[in-house]
Amino acid sequence: MELAQRVKALTPSTTLAITAKAKALKAEGHDVIGLGAGEPDFNTPSYILDAAKRAMDEGMTKYTPAGGVPELKNSITAKLKRDQGLTYTNEQIIVTTGAKHALFTLFQVLLNEGDEVIVPAPYWVSYPEQIKLAEGKPVIVSADESNDFKLTPQQLKEAITPKTKAVIINSPSNPTGMMYSESELKALGEVCLEHDILIVSDEIYEKLIYTDEKHVSVAQLSKELYDQTIIINGVSKSHSMTGWRIGFAAGNKTVIKAMSNMASHSTSNPTTIAQYAALAAYTASEEKVDEMKEAFKERLDVLHKRLVQIPGVHCAKPSGAFYLFPNVKEAVEHGGFEDVDAWVKALLDEEKVALVPGSGFGSPDNVRLSYATSLDQLEKAADRIERFVNKHQS
Known part of the structure; x- marks a missing residue:
């Protein structure tokens, strides 16, 4: 066949x-x-396991809205406010079957055939493949090892074409573990604003930082960058919940609504029990x-x-x-x-x-x-x- x-x-x-x-x-x-x-x-911590058991005992085993239960969305907006000082409404949040599915769905609703997404290398292995599956073109830009594998504004400018739709920023990074500073993100953000490029900010490792540096989301640097950024995150790495498959995307309401519509025809909804487990992860002590x-x-x-x-x-x-x-x-x-x-x-x-x-x-x-x-x-x-x-x- x-x-x-x-x-x-x-x-x-x-x-x-x-x-x-x-x-x-x-x-x-x-x-x-x-x-x-x-x-x-x-x-996975025991208080999260207990929350999943309670959800099952209380009959939380049915369909939910495609974009996630309101209680979990509330906890995600609270987390974003608490950790990054960012204000989102539930309409700007979609809960997904892992952060990987958030990225996959985002590219599906964002890209037309031939649209380009700038992917700094080294990159997480699924970025180029997901872009290709959406009929887009991954534009690989090799970040220099002497610069801790981080994309520079000049490299970003040189990679932009009339077909460029977005750039991916993964901080801290898989596979390098390196993290962008506030000034580095601001400089990249200015280039994106100048050329009207969406920023896909993959922040899945934000809780796992081992220096005095603070994690910064590019979305918190200005109102303009907030509007230009889709944040991707989830509980997989931060709460040792890889198998539970709960992630989220936060950003533009039109994009998030399109992602929710697409999810309704693919996954129906993220696993109900896992959503209530994630709710416990985001509302309990860290x-x-x-x-x-x-x-x-x-x-x-x-x-x-x-x-x-x-x-x-x-x-x-x-x-x-x-x-x-x-x-x-x-x-x-x-x-x-x-x-x-x-x-x-x-x-x-x-x-x-x-x-x-x-x-x-x-x-x-x-x-x-x-x-x-x-x-x-x-x-x-x-x-x-x-x-x-x-x-x-x-």
Whole structure:
């Protein structure tokens, strides 16, 4: 059977390929350390689990409005006011089946065939694919490693064409963990206002920051930028709720209404029980969030210190998320490997450590390591990577 062209255009996920091989090796009895995880290793906090149980016991198991229950929308508007000082109405909020679905639906309602979206690289693997599925064109702009992989206003200006519809800003970033400062966001925002470009602000890692820097949303910098921005966020990373699939988009009422209309014909509504779980996440104390953040900070400090001591591995220390994105080009060349992908494959074969090659994120000289696992496992992984690199020194 002939498949649709839009599906044929999709790029296979390097992350899934590495994950599948790591699982196969584990199934064979090998001691595999997987550092590819894109989710916290903590269970969802108990007060959220309790809220889900109550929802089921109280019969909250039926359809809801396509854009989410009013109570959850209220808690999201309160969260945005509390954390970013932003005022939204419920008409400006859509609850979605994860932040990924918020992005997917946004591109579906926003893009016509050939419309361009500027995507800074390194990028989260699904951005270009979702744009292509909406018949848009991802315009990849490589952000310089010396600038912490952050897009500059000049780069943004040079990438703009008459077909440019939007730009994606992901801060803190997956895969780099880097975060834009207020002044950097303001400079990018001014370019977007000048050229009437929508800003898609992916803020899913906003709660996981390990420096004195404060998370800033571009939408809070001016009334004009507020109007020009669609915020994407959710509970997956902040509250260790990846499997619950609750995200949201906030912004222009016309865009949000179109997204809700589309959701009514795709998902009907996000899972009812998960919505009430997310309501508990947004209305309770963030004590458990802070505990998780402290654990991640300790792991970041330990793993980063170990990695930068390995010959041929270079890595700036990120501000947030739970990833390190070291440049291993020198180690790859000294080891005589064809490229980073081959180096990652050999590391998995020989030392049973699974990393994700940077090629999948638009940065072929790097690898992504997740520190969403125990300190003991991270120490073992660092030992194995160091042994592997030293073994292959030419």
